[in-house]
Amino acid sequence: MRWSLDDVPVYVAVVEQGGMTGAAALLGRPKSSVSTAIARLEKALGVRLLQRNSRSQRITAEGETFYRHALMIIEQAREADAIVAGLRADPAGRLSVALPPAFCQEIVAPRLPAFRRAWPKIDLRILITSHGVELLREQVDMAVVVGRMEDSDLVARVLIAGALTCVASPDYLARNPVADGLEALRSHIQLCETRYGSKRVPVHVAGQAATLDLETGISHVNNPLVVRAAVLNGAGVAPLPRHYVRDQLRDGSLVEVRPDVTFDIEASTLSAVYLSRRLMSPRTRVFLDFLTEASR
Amino acid sequence: MRWSLDDVPVYVAVVEQGGMTGAAALLGRPKSSVSTAIARLEKALGVRLLQRNSRSQRITAEGETFYRHALMIIEQAREADAIVAGLRADPAGRLSVALPPAFCQEIVAPRLPAFRRAWPKIDLRILITSHGVELLREQVDMAVVVGRMEDSDLVARVLIAGALTCVASPDYLARNPVADGLEALRSHIQLCETRYGSKRVPVHVAGQAATLDLETGISHVNNPLVVRAAVLNGAGVAPLPRHYVRDQLRDGSLVEVRPDVTFDIEASTLSAVYLSRRLMSPRTRVFLDFLTEASR
DNA sequence: CCGCAGCGTTCAGTTAATTGAACGATGTGG
DNA sequence: CCACATCGTTCAATTAACTGAACGCTGCGG
Numbered sequence: 001m002r003w004s005l006d007d008v009p010v011y012v013a014v015v016e017q018g019g020m021t022g023a024a025a026l027l028g029r030p031k032s033s034v035s036t037a038i039a040r041l042e043k044a045l046g047v048r049l050l051q052r053n054s055r056s057q058r059i060t061a062e063g064e065t066f067y068r069h070a071l072m073i074i075e076q077a078r079e080a081d082a083i084v085a086g087l088r089a090d091p092a093g094r095l096s097v098a099l100p101p102a103f104c105q106e107i108v109a110p111r112l113p114a115f116r117r118a119w120p121k122i123d124l125r126i127l128i129t130s131h132g133v134e135l136l137r138e139q140v141d142m143a144v145v146v147g148r149m150e151d152s153d154l155v156a157r158v159l160i161a162g163a164l165t166c167v168a169s170p171d172y173l174a175r176n177p178v179a180d181g182l183e184a185l186r187s188h189i190q191l192c193e194t195r196y197g198s199k200r201v202p203v204h205v206a207g208q209a210a211t212l213d214l215e216t217g218i219s220h221v222n223n224p225l226v227v228r229a230a231v232l233n234g235a236g237v238a239p240l241p242r243h244y245v246r247d248q249l250r251d252g253s254l255v256e257v258r259p260d261v262t263f264d265i266e267a268s269t270l271s272a273v274y275l276s277r278r279l280m281s282p283r284t285r286v287f288l289d290f291l292t293e294a295s296r
Numbered sequence: 297m298r299w300s301l302d303d304v305p306v307y308v309a310v311v312e313q314g315g316m317t318g319a320a321a322l323l324g325r326p327k328s329s330v331s332t333a334i335a336r337l338e339k340a341l342g343v344r345l346l347q348r349n350s351r352s353q354r355i356t357a358e359g360e361t362f363y364r365h366a367l368m369i370i371e372q373a374r375e376a377d378a379i380v381a382g383l384r385a386d387p388a389g390r391l392s393v394a395l396p397p398a399f400c401q402e403i404v405a406p407r408l409p410a411f412r413r414a415w416p417k418i419d420l421r422i423l424i425t426s427h428g429v430e431l432l433r434e435q436v437d438m439a440v441v442v443g444r445m446e447d448s449d450l451v452a453r454v455l456i457a458g459a460l461t462c463v464a465s466p467d468y469l470a471r472n473p474v475a476d477g478l479e480a481l482r483s484h485i486q487l488c489e490t491r492y493g494s495k496r497v498p499v500h501v502a503g504q505a506a507t508l509d510l511e512t513g514i515s516h517v518n519n520p521l522v523v524r525a526a527v528l529n530g531a532g533v534a535p536l537p538r539h540y541v542r543d544q545l546r547d548g549s550l551v552e553v554r555p556d557v558t559f560d561i562e563a564s565t566l567s568a569v570y571l572s573r574r575l576m577s578p579r580t581r582v583f584l585d586f587l588t589e590a591s592r
Numbered sequence: 593c594c595g596c597a598g599c600g601t602t603c604a605g606t607t608a609a610t611t612g613a614a615c616g617a618t619g620t621g622g
Numbered sequence: 623c624c625a626c627a628t629c630g631t632t633c634a635a636t637t638a639a640c641t642g643a644a645c646g647c648t649g650c651g652g
Contacts, residue, residue, distance in 0.1 A: 005301035069376030080365030351618045
């Protein structure tokens with residue numbers, strides 16, 4: 001990357017104003033600076049961005065492509081700026097958020113003291129519910145939901161896009177070895193989270209597509225932590241979102257079973273949903289940032 | 297935004313190298329430049345990014361936050377750079393892609409001549425299938441799939457996150473006015489795409505959550521364009537992805553019915569899926585870019 | 593058909609940023 | 623416990639970038 005990032009906003013201004021003079025006026029800098037910046041950018045990229053005469057200006061195909069990416073760079077920069085500006089403003093006030101039970105307990109709760117310490121002036125109100133989106137318009141500023149439901153004027157940001165993995169306790173496995181084959185794996189599954197406990201769950205076994213019946217003869221509960229607790233106590237094998245078993249896999253209280261079986265569904269995706277990206281209060285910003293960091 | 301984008305890579309280098317001297321060595325610039333850049337960035341942001349003595353260096357909470365966003369800015373810049381570098385390399389060779397039937401016909405096909413003109417040396421092979429992901433590892437370089445299935449080492453990029461909307465032909469509506477209420481709407485729906493034709497489809501009516509039965513007594517077909525053709529010829533009301541009825545809504549051959557009913561499902565999301573973001577050939581890059589532009 | 597308004601480029605003077613060496617500070621190994 | 627190695631900062635000399643006026647070009651209206 002041999003080009004200067006500072007030339008990117010200049011280029012965007014030129015494209016959007018349809019000319020260097022307009023861009024110069026917008027940026028409040030002499031047009032010669034704009035001209036130099038564009039020339040430098042083109043030289044560094046090795047591509048003609050704008051086909052320009054002294055009177056007409058049209059964007060080239062390469063310029064169009066670069067413009068789209070330039071917009072995304074600037075969008076990211078603006079977001080970074082808004083975040084830091086929010087941090088400086090010392091966020092305060094009431095912030096209501098809706099969180100799903102398992103996410104709140106596992107991911108948010110352990111980090112809540114740190115959040116309180118960082119932003120003591122934020123009066124945080126957590127509402128534990130699995131149907132947070134419905135409360136968005138009236139009662140809460142932000143909701144974390146399972147899945148990626150992206151709706152009209154709502155903005156969704158994926159927090160965790162983790163995959164499912166089959167786990168069991170070591171002593172269960174010692175007593176009940178799991179043989180090869182999908183049917184053998186299936187026979188060890190006693191309990192499953194409701195959300196992905198359907199009749200035909202698409203999976204891949206060593207690259208080969210197949211389906212797994214997680215409905216017939218299996219108990220269901222709508223909380224992955226309950227499933228985890230059961231499996232920890234020897235309730236066979238169960239598919240669980242990887243981010244809810246990370247600690248257990250590390251300390252050895254759970255082990256992965258048949259890692260060659262990968263699930264194609266996105267049952268464990270968690271998104272933060274809020275109303276508008278633009279008019280976001282500093283406190284909502286820092287909380288979204290907190291969630292992003294907590295979900296890493 | 298009063299800070300310079302060019303200082304962002306410097307900051308990232310300092311964080312990752314754990315010090316200014318290391319960052320200076322990495323960037324191949326004098327350490328005084330690095331020191332100045334960090335000081336300037338901190339001043340412009342109005343925030344302390346790094347708490348540093350002459351021998352120890354620890355990142356502040358604000359610095360951590362800014363670092364995450366800085367990474368994203370640089371990621372975007374790198375992608376832009378790679379794209380342009382790909383364009384310069386004059387992409388050539390065989391490129392196999394898997395596309396779903398409706399997407400190929402409606403979005404890709406009309407723009408195919410433009411793609412051929414832009415990249416005559418790319419030998420494009422399109423495979424029309426609804427199960428493109430399964431072919432990813434062996435037969436195709438990229439697959440467009442309905443939904444957002446994001447799996448392990450696959451990278452998915454959302455092309456269209458359009459919502460569903462209920463449409464009908466104007467003359468059908470003239471002969472059969474649609475009354476208020478969800479049940480009234482329901483009675484006009486004769487045909488529905490298979491994917492979202494389930495028993496309990498979550499919807500919102502003027503902000504109120506409800507469900508709609510799109511299974512009982514409704515015909516189904518796994519191609520939204522067939523549904524559209526039927527509706528154009530007077531087959532009642534049907535929910536369709538907005539991007540497949542955009543032209544018809546504009547020219548008046550279809551009209552929106554009950555726009556106060558919004559669907560919460562993401563049936564019409566289309567993603568491009570490929571294996572690795574890093575080792576992407578120029579031809580795959582330009583095709584992804586082409587898809588992104590075509591989907592706008 | 594031509595003059596002019598307005599565009600992007602060029603260039604020399606000016607200003608700001610960059611730089612390498614010197615400096616003070618600090619943790620560590622002997 | 624202290625000397626040293628190493629780190630980040632500072633500062634003046636250097637260098638590169640920026641700027642504003644002048645220039646040349648072009649398309650449009652008269």
